[in-house]
Amino acid sequence: MPAVRPAAVAGIFYPGDALPLRRQVGECLAGAHDTVEAERPPKLLIVPHAGYVYSGAVAAHAYALLAPWRERISRVVLLGPAHRSAVRALAAPAAEAFDTPLGRIALDLPALALLQDLPQVVRDDRPHAFEHSLEVQLPFLQTLLGGTFDLVPLLVGHAGPAEVAQVLTRLWGGDETLIVVSSDLSHYLPHAQAQLRDRATVDRILAFDATLDPEDACGALAINGALQAAHAHGLLPRLLDLRNSGDTAGDRRRVVGYTAIAFESTAP
DSSP: OOOEEOOOOOOTTHHHHHHHHHHHHHHHHHHHOOOOOOOSOOSSEEEEEEHHHHHHEEEEEEGGGGGGGGTOOOOOEEEEEEEESOOOSSEEOSSEEEEEEEEEBBOOOHHTTTTTTTTTEOOOOGGGGOOOOHHHHHHHHHHHHHHEEEEEEEOOOSSHHHHHHHHHHHOOOOOOOOOEEEEOOOOOEEOOOOHHHHHHHHHHHHOOOOOOOOOTTTTHHHHHHHHHHHHHOOOOEEEEEEEHHHHHOOOOEEEEEEEEEEOOOOOO
């Protein structure tokens, strides 16, 4: 039997049973609209990772872009910050599959093997065991892509942009490979202050400024590396949504910022 990472935050960040989970993801996606007709799937997405009641509607604006590409995307490289464990650079799990209430997702073991010689990547299940930043993305991916994709989950700790970019470049592939970076923006500022701070951060992302710090975005170190790789590959960013928990869940005294951004290829 393969080693499996069980769902750790089902019933906390999102519904713990399949039927209400499918319903909530569907409701989030129903509110997402995109009028741009693309000839190729997005290559890289930045999405938030709070509970679905807070950030699900924002994340859905990015994930809705995947609907036409269900048959083309077969691998997802998923990066996010390690909130609960110290990680020197990047941590890949030793497990062979991840579970959610919607089913089991196989890890792309050959892709993980491609990273074995990189000193910044370790195989360690411990940082992944209770981490939510990657897990909350999985039901959206399962809903849009079905069971046809393999997963490369990587937690980013104290990694420089070049270390992250090297990993992404090695896994870049073609249209079959989607890269997803999981990150919220500012934390616990008043609503108006957060709007200004997050708009400035997003403008820096759109300008490929790979010098973000964790006060700008909790996934800043993953974003910085992704920006370096995206710029090197000629991708163009497109802002899809920018809100905060005061917009989505009501309390504007202390909010968390969220954005959805797609990076798309200009090549035919």
